[in-house]
Amino acid sequence: MSDFNPPSVAILETANDDPRLGHWFRDNQDNVESADVVLLGFPSDEGVARNGGRTGASEAPSAIREQLYKMTPSTEYYQPFVELLDKTADVGDVEVTGSLEEDQQRLGNAVAGFLEQGVVPIILGGGHETAFGHFLGYAKADKNTAIFNLDAHTDVRPLKEGKAHSGSPFRQALEHESGCGETYLVSGIQPHSVAQSHLDFIREHGGNYIFRDETNITAISGQFHQHESERLMVTFDMDAVDQSQAPGVSAPCTNGLPADLWLTSAYLAGRNEQVSSFDLSEVNPEYDRDGQTAKLAALTIWHFLLGLSQR
Template sequence: MSNFHFLTPGQPAIFKDQYVTKVTECIKAYQNGTKADFGLIGLPASKSSISPSFAADAPKTIRNVLNAYSTYSGEKNKDYKGTSIVDFGDVLIHPTNLEETTERLYLSVKEMLQTNSCNKFIMLGGDHSVSFPSIRAFGEYYGRVGVIQWDAHHDVRNLEDGGRTNGTPFRSLLEGGFLNGEDLTQIGIRDFANAREYHLYVKNKGVKVYTMDDVDRVGIVPIIQKEIERLSQKVDIIYLSVDMDVVDQAFAPGCPAIGSGGLTSRELLSSITAAADHPKVKAMDIVEIDPSKDIRDITSRLAAHAMLRFMYT
């Protein structure tokens, strides 16, 4: 029996309210045979980023800030403390070989799916390059995959100028035959942030593109509802890919490619809620947060809140 009154060796000295359950209390490390409602995996790769980026640190930071959130939704008057989350940990990234890193990401997501442990999954990047191996794995496991991409950029840069980077994931998916153009929806594409060549490329591939002007005129929730319904008629599962630079720099200062004229934090959260409610939505990745550029974890906290909107629908 301990002789200490206020010391707890090996445990954090933090305040605990007996009536509050934090999201982090619902997360358990994966063990063979574990079953849970949601699977969580870190894809901490950012060495292929066009802009200097420490986005590889984002999975750790987002996990940490989850402790700022409770499991109770006042808007729905429902406590989700019974929702279980299993954490598969982070993929071990190769220190120098980018192609090897891509292969490790693909294999790790595939192995996670093969455990049959969970109904839905969250991938924490990393830069947007991680979406290529992740979506590829989901498509091979589930069948035809549809993707809704929140992004300021098309991310279909040519591969000749720099190989696979965080600007090429959807070109890699389209060119590799892992994703049909008509099965990709891009939302929040920002003015003066892309090249005409890439705008024409996605249009020619049949990609559905909604710019910020479309969001302003139509509203993001109606767009999401329309595209979820359209995709659900064609695909086996729907994958949400959230590049945080779709959000205005005022609400997401920790993105390597910040810009004005993007979504508000409320628009991001309401749109994820609208999408996650559909039964064919099985996965979401969150990418492009550099904690070293952030202010008081504003961007990571928004990403954590986006996770909650995905899980607690």
Template sequence: MSTSYAVPVDAAAQRWHGRDDGPGEAHLRWHHVVAADSGGPGPWDATFVGFRSDEGVRRNKGRQGAANGPAELRAALAPMALPASLTALDAGDVEVADGDLESGHRRLGEAVAALLDSGSPVIVLGGGHEVAYGTYLGVRESAAMRSGGRLAVLNLDAHFDLRDDVRPSSGTPFLQMARSEEEHGRRLNYQVLGVSQPSNTEHLFRTADSLGVRYLPDTECGLLNVAAVDAFTDAFVDSGDVLHLSIDLDVLPAAVAPGVSAPAAHGVPMEIVERVCAKVAASGKPLVVDVAELNPDLDVDHRTARAGARLVHRILTERHAAPGPAA
């Protein structure tokens, strides 16, 4: 029996558009399978919700424009060809238009919890990296966590985002998570792949160490370090029952992802980032993914949007093909 899940959003989903080569499953692309709605019967093979927010980037003194990221990611994903038929739901967008990031986080959390409780993998399209805390609020309140599941958070990022600022921003989400977990009598299982030493002060490294954060620097994530990356990723997957994968597109080299607030001088190769995403998706565990920091105003030839969409595509097609019961 299917169950209806109401997903609270500020803006209803719009119909996806893309190339059409003909009828039948042999010609399927994402825009053919995504239903634009605010709720309905689940589970789905994929669910999407957008987070239109620049407020965290503004507070963090970054280059604004990420609020337009969700629409650009949808546009880049829509024409991608599918290897097999699946079902997908776009629930619409949560929007932070009035500077009230905290309220936006709460609304995003409600939407994520509803989608995750439907039994579907959830893709949150950001938005600045402040999106990660709103995503976490939804995971925290989901049935899987309330029943005693262990949360594991993996951040693909050049930055720890553990700043201790007066107000929440795109630089604070994982410290906010750590404090929230402490309030609930738990220690945050937080891991970072791709962290860049020049982009993080010694204070941030000390904060990470004090919180027990496992991390793999960008200098150890090259194509010659596949074994180390695989071991790091496998340990992450094994450490949790519910997985939160947060993808800050500035983890990629600037040539691949120029359209971000802080382009990476070094970065982690796209092949490595995609490999990590595929391994996490294939785990079959309850999964929530957020994609952050796409700024269309700074992009070149839609490179960053296409890179982000490619990662989402790989995650969801890998998940759909994985053996075992759906999350």
């Protein structure tokens, strides 16, 4: 636990008959060894800066936790949800140094440890450079995986002057020397924001992409099963959501996905037994409006947990 900074989020004080998720996360901090699910933050946006985006995503883990901690367990599926919460712990944030490559290795080391124990890590980014650190966990644990990304962009850009950034994580994963990135699947991409060379790269590596107008729950569910890997690493980039519903992101998206499709996708990811890890990236509290985007991000985690509770 020495590589984590403990979460510094206030727990909403409520009556005994009105428990919130924060109560479970607080009570389970000392029982990480028995957890089946862990939350961890990656407060980095150096990759966004390198990619020419607007910074601020480093503040996202705290903002998401603030909203998530206030939420209640599902009343419709109360018992399985609570049983999952009993085995869910928030381990805090990975310590970041400002050196992106070193910080991604730190995240990878943490994720690898959880994967080796059969624990499902839920990572709160951070810029989308989070995803490559996330993938490094599979490489370090020597576990092959397919990768699913719900995003407005493909994020397979080449490195810039030899340096990684928030637009390069999946190129890095597919080209990684470990060979652990078996295939790449992406939904929600905007045709006006994607270069043909990026689509060619995905096809050349046996991947698949779906444009925003073709992205519906049937297509996403199909991609969840359109691979032969034993595992599926899932990453959600908040800039896929329409900016009217998610204004606080690093790259706001006109004509993005509706929030209900986004949330249902998170729920299906949680239910899918092949999904072994999840990250949510690119929330930018500095540009948020009334915490709207942080609330949607927290509700995304809530839906993923609901899906996990029904496995």
